[in-house]
Amino acid sequence: MVSIKDIAKQAGVSISTVSYALNGSSKVTSETTAKVLAIAKELNYMPNAAARTLKTRETKIVGVFLTDFSGAFYGDLLHGMKEILSTKGYDMIVCSGKHSHRMLPERMIDGAIILDQTFGSEELIRYADRGHKLVVLDRELTHPNVNQVLLDNKAGAMLATEYLIEQGHRTLYAVTGPRGSYDSKQRLQAVVQAVDRTTDVTLTVIEGDFNKKAGERAAAKIMADTDGGSLSSAVFCFNDEMAIGMFNYLAEHHPDVRIGEQIHIVGFDNIELAAYTQPRLTTIDYSERKWGALAAEQLIKLIHGEHVDHERVYVTLRIGNSVGMAAADAVQKRLNA
Amino acid sequence: MVSIKDIAKQAGVSISTVSYALNGSSKVTSETTAKVLAIAKELNYMPNAAARTLKTRETKIVGVFLTDFSGAFYGDLLHGMKEILSTKGYDMIVCSGKHSHRMLPERMIDGAIILDQTFGSEELIRYADRGHKLVVLDRELTHPNVNQVLLDNKAGAMLATEYLIEQGHRTLYAVTGPRGSYDSKQRLQAVVQAVDRTTDVTLTVIEGDFNKKAGERAAAKIMADTDGGSLSSAVFCFNDEMAIGMFNYLAEHHPDVRIGEQIHIVGFDNIELAAYTQPRLTTIDYSERKWGALAAEQLIKLIHGEHVDHERVYVTLRIGNSVGMAAADAVQKRLNA
């Protein structure tokens, strides 16, 4: 391996001069710098990250941790992050799996963005206590070294639930995420709150896990409850993936039940697939890209020692065709016409 | 930062004893080891990756480089890799963007899997010459430090083209990937070969770029060519994304043209979305997971200095409903019935 020592020897200068020259310091004449640079190139010199990091105690890399790489791999989210990070001179690596957590305490990264159930909150607090900078996207965590950039789950769930109620639905189902999910808890809380404001609405909560299969299971249960769809129902799936599972199940096992007529479905996330369902899924939309960009900005500020307040990502209702008016209301409307 | 020095002081032993103890060497009594471990835990000791790497010259991390993070395309691929790597004691990081290339020459990773157009082949060869271990998934590259794990593009394109011809189509279109793409070149070559075997087939090549937009543009061009779909045509899009762009364009601008009747479409990749198109897209299928697993295995062998031969990932034709028989053949069949 060719090191600055080799360059120094070749150039007939000391290693410190080489180091200065390579880092573009003004302490060296432009001639010496030029010579050093030329020799460096000639020798095919490449700096050694480990050595530099050992000395400077920073890597200029931030880590993004995801629960897994499956499904919608958060493309736009990562895009948004990378964009910001690269303008700030940082590189980004994406990691997944409990084993990779070591990157943080072993100081291979200068900070981390967490969207990863496999991190326990106590674990994160330990890291924060050690001085590591974190931005969390999937939980509440109060610590001087941690910043939160969370989805406005409550607003989203409120929008979805109110929309269903406005459309005249009174038999509501909520299909949740996994038990530990912060997002799911928030959403459920808002749903309950919205339902409590209306007297004649009944809400049934079905535990899901954010995967398609859970949507299928929930659909089966609802079909059983509603006499194969002859009693109308309205379902708020806490993410689009489960909503799509529900679509799939219905298409396969109850081809006669029409979504948007006998059963009404709202999702959350507005993933790409949502635009291709038949009928188009009504869902909660937000900009993944902005979310990522915001998280990256906050992390950089934290790393630079600036103070930052927690941030929120706003959401909107994206109306499709998977929700229609409740039967009675539809009749009413026809009569009025 | 607490280092082995601090532990040594606390334990009243030397730093080398600490190092041995931490690494579970049998050169130290179990008592000393126990004491050291206890103190390490008490002091909240964490090894410093940079220091270890500087000394051992390995990081136990491999990098996976992707052109970008868009689409859900690489989920299973990454999964397949991670599975293998973690059983071999390696961590995996996913990188994207020209800037992150430095991870390799600066030795922050022990090897890399490349599926990334932003790497030039000369660049990769330079790295390989320096001794870095690589597995390439998107090009041919012959070098002792490089292994190829490529899709069987020719077989896939052959399957697709032959299928179209078998269905009686004689006016074929091929929508390619970007000019530099190895996969695209391979596929085109096979298409031409298949077409050349049949006398009365006309092939028109439309340059695309693997994105949805290109599919839309190609659809517009084909509609213009075929008098708004009144002349039947069969299209082989070199990936599903473009095929879906084509679906979208037709749905919007030519709702009367029926896919699988007036226009026939085959894709490549069998992405998740392909199962949700109306009608179901006929496409070329392969296991992303196996592809990833294979690539990871090859890389580990390369890192361990074992010899490996290039590998191929096999593909199959996944028949959907986006291709029907050519009009004349369909008439023929009706007559026969």
Added chain:
DNA sequence: TTGTAAGCGTTATCAG
């Protein structure tokens, strides 16, 4: 079984 010491490739502090 444990300690001493060299060295991995940098950066950065001092003198000159």
Added chain:
DNA sequence: CTGATAACGCTTACAA
């Protein structure tokens, strides 16, 4: 402006 030199935290001969 340039050169010695001391870290950074760890591994690993070699010595005791």
